[in-house]
Amino acid sequence: MAETEWEPKIVAFCCNWCSYGGADTAGMGRFQQPASTRVIRVMCSGRIDPLHVFNAFLEGADAVLVTGCHLGDCHYVNGNEKTEVRYQFLEEMLQELGLESDRLHLNWISASEGERFANFIRDVTAKVKELGPSPLKPAGVS
Amino acid sequence: MTEQEAVTETIKAEEPRIGAFICECGVNIGGAVDCQAVADYVATLPNVTTAVVNKYTCSDAGQAEIKNAIKELGLNRVLVASCTPKTHEPIFRACVEEAGLNPYLFEFVNIREHCSWIHMWEKEDATHKAKEMVRMGVARAAKLEPLQSSEVPVTNKALVIGAGVTGMQAALDIGDMGFQVYLVEQGPSIGGKMAQLDKTFPTNDCSICILGPKMVEVARNKNIEIMSYSEVEEVDGYVGNFKVKVKHKPRYLNIDDCSGCGLCTEKCPVEVPYTEFNEGIGTRKAIYVPFPQAVPLRALVDKSVCIDCGACSKACERGAIDMEQQETFSELDVGVIVVAAGYQVYDPEPQHEYGFGLYDNVITTMEFERLINASGPTMGKVVRPSDVQPPKSIGFVQCVGSRDKNSNIYCSSFCCMASLKNAQLIKEKYPDTEVYIMYMDMRTPFRMYEEFYNRARDSGIKFIRGKPAEVTETEDHNIIARVEDTLTGEIVNLELDLLVLSVGAVSTESTEKIRQILKVSRAADGFMMEAHPKLKPVDTTLDGIFIGGMTQGPKDIPYSISQGSACAARATRFLAQGKALTEGITVKVDEDICVSCGMCVPMCPFQALSMEEGKLNIISALCKGCGTCAVACPTGALQQSHFKNDQLLAQVKNVFAYGEV
Numbered sequence: 001m002a003e004t005e006w007e008p009k010i011v012a013f014c015c016n017w018c019s020y021g022g023a024d025t026a027g028m029g030r031f032q033q034p035a036s037t038r039v040i041r042v043m044c045s046g047r048i049d050p051l052h053v054f055n056a057f058l059e060g061a062d063a064v065l066v067t068g069c070h071l072g073d074c075h076y077v078n079g080n081e082k083t084e085v086r087y088q089f090l091e092e093m094l095q096e097l098g099l100e101s102d103r104l105h106l107n108w109i110s111a112s113e114g115e116r117f118a119n120f121i122r123d124v125t126a127k128v129k130e131l132g133p134s135p136l137k138p139a140g141v142s
Numbered sequence: 143m144t145e146q147e148a149v150t151e152t153i154k155a156e157e158p159r160i161g162a163f164i165c166e167c168g169v170n171i172g173g174a175v176d177c178q179a180v181a182d183y184v185a186t187l188p189n190v191t192t193a194v195v196n197k198y199t200c201s202d203a204g205q206a207e208i209k210n211a212i213k214e215l216g217l218n219r220v221l222v223a224s225c226t227p228k229t230h231e232p233i234f235r236a237c238v239e240e241a242g243l244n245p246y247l248f249e250f251v252n253i254r255e256h257c258s259w260i261h262m263w264e265k266e267d268a269t270h271k272a273k274e275m276v277r278m279g280v281a282r283a284a285k286l287e288p289l290q291s292s293e294v295p296v297t298n299k300a301l302v303i304g305a306g307v308t309g310m311q312a313a314l315d316i317g318d319m320g321f322q323v324y325l326v327e328q329g330p331s332i333g334g335k336m337a338q339l340d341k342t343f344p345t346n347d348c349s350i351c352i353l354g355p356k357m358v359e360v361a362r363n364k365n366i367e368i369m370s371y372s373e374v375e376e377v378d379g380y381v382g383n384f385k386v387k388v389k390h391k392p393r394y395l396n397i398d399d400c401s402g403c404g405l406c407t408e409k410c411p412v413e414v415p416y417t418e419f420n421e422g423i424g425t426r427k428a429i430y431v432p433f434p435q436a437v438p439l440r441a442l443v444d445k446s447v448c449i450d451c452g453a454c455s456k457a458c459e460r461g462a463i464d465m466e467q468q469e470t471f472s473e474l475d476v477g478v479i480v481v482a483a484g485y486q487v488y489d490p491e492p493q494h495e496y497g498f499g500l501y502d503n504v505i506t507t508m509e510f511e512r513l514i515n516a517s518g519p520t521m522g523k524v525v526r527p528s529d530v531q532p533p534k535s536i537g538f539v540q541c542v543g544s545r546d547k548n549s550n551i552y553c554s555s556f557c558c559m560a561s562l563k564n565a566q567l568i569k570e571k572y573p574d575t576e577v578y579i580m581y582m583d584m585r586t587p588f589r590m591y592e593e594f595y596n597r598a599r600d601s602g603i604k605f606i607r608g609k610p611a612e613v614t615e616t617e618d619h620n621i622i623a624r625v626e627d628t629l630t631g632e633i634v635n636l637e638l639d640l641l642v643l644s645v646g647a648v649s650t651e652s653t654e655k656i657r658q659i660l661k662v663s664r665a666a667d668g669f670m671m672e673a674h675p676k677l678k679p680v681d682t683t684l685d686g687i688f689i690g691g692m693t694q695g696p697k698d699i700p701y702s703i704s705q706g707s708a709c710a711a712r713a714t715r716f717l718a719q720g721k722a723l724t725e726g727i728t729v730k731v732d733e734d735i736c737v738s739c740g741m742c743v744p745m746c747p748f749q750a751l752s753m754e755e756g757k758l759n760i761i762s763a764l765c766k767g768c769g770t771c772a773v774a775c776p777t778g779a780l781q782q783s784h785f786k787n788d789q790l791l792a793q794v795k796n797v798f799a800y801g802e803v
Contacts, residue, residue: 007267011797017683021663024226027255035267038278038797039256041227042785043727046745046770052790060798075661075684076768077747086773111683112666118260141798 008062008128009142010037010121013052015045015080018069021111031118034125037065045069046079050090053104057094060141062134063103063124066090070108080108102127103134150287153218153247158189158284161217162276163208165199165224167254174258174268180223183273189284191215199224200233208234209241218243219283223251223276228683229674244288246726246784251279274797281792289726289783294763296382296477298717301326303374303656306334307353307699308691309482310360311706312713316480317365319710321717324474325360326369326388328652329418331436333357334484335692338419338508340515342699343563344594350435350517357437369472370438373652377479377659380766381686382722386474392467394443395429399462402431402439406454406463414447417519420512424519429454429463434517477722478686478713481660481670482706483653485692488543488550488645496539496623496643497613502528503621504613504641506542507560514567524568526640528619533639535576536568537623539609544646544696545582552667554646554696558585561644562598569601577603578636580610580625588700606634613641647696660687669695680708685722688713727767727784731758735779742771742780 014020020041026033042048045068056064066087068080087106094104105124109117162184166172177195185193192215196204199222211217220238224230227250235245253272261268298321302313305327313325325332336342337357339349360366369388376387395406412428419433428448431441443454443465455463487508491499498504503526505513516522526533538561544554558581565577579598584605586595599605610623621641626633649668657670662682665671670689673681680688690705691697697705716722729750736758743751743758750764751771758780769782778787 009797011794017661017663021228021683024228024252024255027226027259030259030262032262033260035257035261035264035271038271038274039252040278040790040793040797042769042790043782044768044770046768047773047782047785049773049787049790051787052794055791056794056797059795072658073661073664076766076770077661079747079768079770082745082770082773110666111663112671140800142800 006129006133007034008036008125008133009060010063010065010124010128011056011061012037012039012065012067013045013048014039014041015068015075016041016043017075018073018111019045019067019107019109019117022109022113022117025112025114026118027114029114031115033118033121036125036128037121044074044076044079045083046076048083048086050086050093053090057099057134057136060134060137062131062137063105063128065120065124066104066106067109070110073110097136099134099136100131102131149244153244153288156218158219159191159215159217160189160219160221160280160283161208161211161215162190162193162221162223162280163199163204164193164195164276165204165222166195166197167224168198171224171254171258174262174265175253175272176265176269179269180272180276184276184280187277187280190280191217200230205237208237212238212241212243219247219249219286221249221251221276221279221283223253223272223279225254226252229677246289247286249279249283249286251275274799277799278793278796281796282789285786285789285792287783291723291726293721294382294724296716296720296722297384297475298322298720299324299474299476300478300480300713300717301374301384301386301474301476302480302482304334304482304484304691304693305332305360305368305370306482306484306691307336307356308693308702308706309334309480310356311703312480312482312690312710313366314356314360314363315707315710316714316717317363319714319718321365321714323366324369324388324476325366326372326374328371328373329432330371330393330440330442331432331438332360332368332370333435333437336699337433337435338421338511340511340518341563341567343559344590346563346567354435357435361437368438371442374656374659375471380724382477382716384476384479384686386476386479388472388474390470390472392469393440394445394465394467395441395462396464397438397440399460400440401460402436402441404431404441405457405459406441407431409453409457411451411453412447412449414444420519421506421509423509423512478716479660479688480709480713481656481662481687481689481693482691482709483656483693484650485647485653485696486650488648490542490643490645493548495542496610496641497615497621498643501613501615501619501621502526503615503619503639504643506643506645507557507564508645510564510642514564514571524571532572533575535578535636535638536640536642537578537580537621537636537638538565538642538644539623540579540581540644541609542643542645543648550646550648550667552696553585555585556696556698557644557646559591559594559698561642562586562595564642565603566598566601569603578606578638579603580606580608580623582607582609647692653693660684662687662689665695667695669693680705680712686713686716725767727782728762728765729760729767729769729772729780729782731760732779732781733757735777737777737779739776741774741776745771745774
């Protein structure tokens with residue numbers, strides 16, 4: 001792997017009902033994507049703790065994706081509205097830390113939106129490739 | 143310490159012994175991922191007792207291998223790296239449970255949808271990614287704890303939303319199996335769109351003649367309670383225990399006293415130039431019975447045009463009229479829900495497609511159905527709207543609002559056959575009429591459909607392979623359709639007396655509202671999404687909620703009825719068993735760490751959390767396991783089981799590696 005082009009490492013938190021399904025649908029539709037992303041499944045995007053996101057950056061993530069159901073479609077009534085509030089907090093914190101805004105993304109993706117999921121991964125990967133490795137990435141981590 | 147807690151403690155105390163089973167899924171995974179290399183790598187990871195490759199882990203042989211390994215190697219965690227948990231997690235959970243392991247000690251890694259299928263030509267990258275994904279899974283598996291699902295009693299009643307042919311079939315089947323059904327219909331009569339059709343393909347049966355008796359059967363069925371002119375407002379609860387609030391819209395008459403005799407309609411002085419049942423064509427009164435075969439055969443008042451003259455009240459011998467009637471609500475307890483809320487036909491008016499809305503003599507298929515129907519506004523005499531004269535030439539345009547990048551890309555599937563049927567009906571009734579069908583492809587699968595198409599060709603209907611590029615109107619309101627026959631390359635200007643747009647199906651606002659109330663997923667085409675496109679065509683991802691008919695996507699009548707029956711069968715499983723299992727994933731509080739701050743309480747949308755006497759109280763039966771509250775907990779006392787912080791953080795940590803993988 002060492003000789004090939006640098007591939008960023010992106011952690012994507014996906015909710016069980018929508019965005020994880022969207023990632024599944026992307027697979028079923030064979031929408032090819034860069035192999036940059038590692039999906040972590042939670043039941044609701046409302047379970048995504050800023051702690052998890054910071055941890056991902058500290059462990060070496062070049063970008064973190066927070067994803068869930070479209071607003072109004074949350075399987076748990078309004079978990080994603082809470083996600084949105086927490087995301088705003090995260091955004092501000094990362095700004096304070098000096099991280100580029102393209103390293104953190106919030107996206108609502110339904111279980112049927114496979115192509116949208118794939119495009120999202122492609123776009124973020126391309127942007128992060130331009131930025132280079134995260135300044136928070138510990139030395140020696142791949 | 144409860145027995146459950148004791149088991150949990152024992153499992154926690156044991157060193158994790160993880161068995162990893164890497165599935166090749168034939169070439170689905172094996173084609174892109176070097177599964178043996180993944181297994182070899184995984185075998186080197188901490189806590190992994192065994193790592194093997196299976197051709198198909200979900201097969202009998204694969205499952206037997208898992209069970210054997212649990213027994214022989216003393217595994218206390220099992221990890222399968224294969225496809226999506228959405229379809230296969232229940233299978234493997236059951237498998238490990240059969241071998242005596244708690245089902246929640248199973249971890250699933252999706253290296254098919256999330257790896258091999260999206261990196262099909264990048265074998266090295268795919269293999270590397272698969273190794274890392276399994277590494278994340280192994281780390282999480284080591285932290286898994288046993289959980290118990292609880293058995294809940296099931297209310298042995300069903301709710302069917304929508305009383306079109308699909309909903310009627312579902313209600314009949316559930317009713318016939320001996321369970322009570324509430325059949326909620328937003329319109330004043332059951333029957334749905336099928337009641338409006340003239341004939342049905344490929345047999346050309348009269349639609350209402352075959353539907354009418356079924357509508358009566360529904361009304362007669364002792365187990366079915368029809369709630370017409372009613373809407374589902376709220377749904378709460380979970381499989382087996384749904385609480386449903388239904389709004390009954392006022393008809394402004396007492397439905398039990400009305401006999402549907404029509405005396406009120408005769409006396410009503412208000413003539414409205416619009417009929418719902420006849421697609422807007424013709425007139426009705428302010429008080430009216432929706433259509434002659436309506437079930438229930440009861441009148442209703444259109445308050446928006448009523449002048450409160452009192453003529454209907456005087457005419458009604460049974461004193462049924464009640465102009466002060468208010469909307470009322472019912473609270474229903476049901477165990478299962480079938481959604482058959484239906485569709486609407488595509489509306490070409492906003493875009494004025496093919497001159498619709500600009501030229502009088504351009505109409506839709508549904509309008510044509512009412513025009514040619516013997517009980518329609520013209521008593522079955524086909525006339526063109528501009529001068530009420532019988533058309534001498536009629537053109538049908540296919541794929542209006544279907545297979546079109548500007549509207550809907552999907553095929554609505556029934557419209558080819560509908561136009562073939564309508565064209566034949568014209569030829570039967572008025573043999574001298576010139577009939578053209580302008581199409582891209584004629585799609586006629588299923589029994590007797592292709593034969594039906596051949597019959598249409600033999601009857602003298604002219605087929606032009608091409609859709610009109612331009613539609614204009616002459617001074618005498620004839621329609622000129624300029625169309626290229628792509629089979630001959632010839633461009634023709636057809637002068638037609640009537641142009642019928644074969645409109646496709648789209649979801650409706652009311653169906654969308656129900657979808658949002660129930661939180662069923664929405665497919666890209668706007669219809670509701672099934673749990674699996676092949677294996678679970680009428681299930682949703684929500685236990686106890688099923689979808690059928692047009693709600694799930696465009697389809698014809700036999701397919702809709704099949705789905706109605708399928709929904710009934712799937713739903714009745716719960717009713718017949720009388721019990722259902724709820725998910726073991728809930729939140730739990732560590733009382734030693736909880737500081738009783740109450741931050742979590744307002745996070746719960748299900749009121750499962752409350753502060754009582756300075757202590758956090760969790761009602762597990764109300765908890766749906768989303769974990770939103772756990773994020774709010776400042777001390778980490780509140781944890782979502784199966785998605786605890788240490789479990790998720792173990793995954794996060796193992797995304798990354800030091801050195802080579």
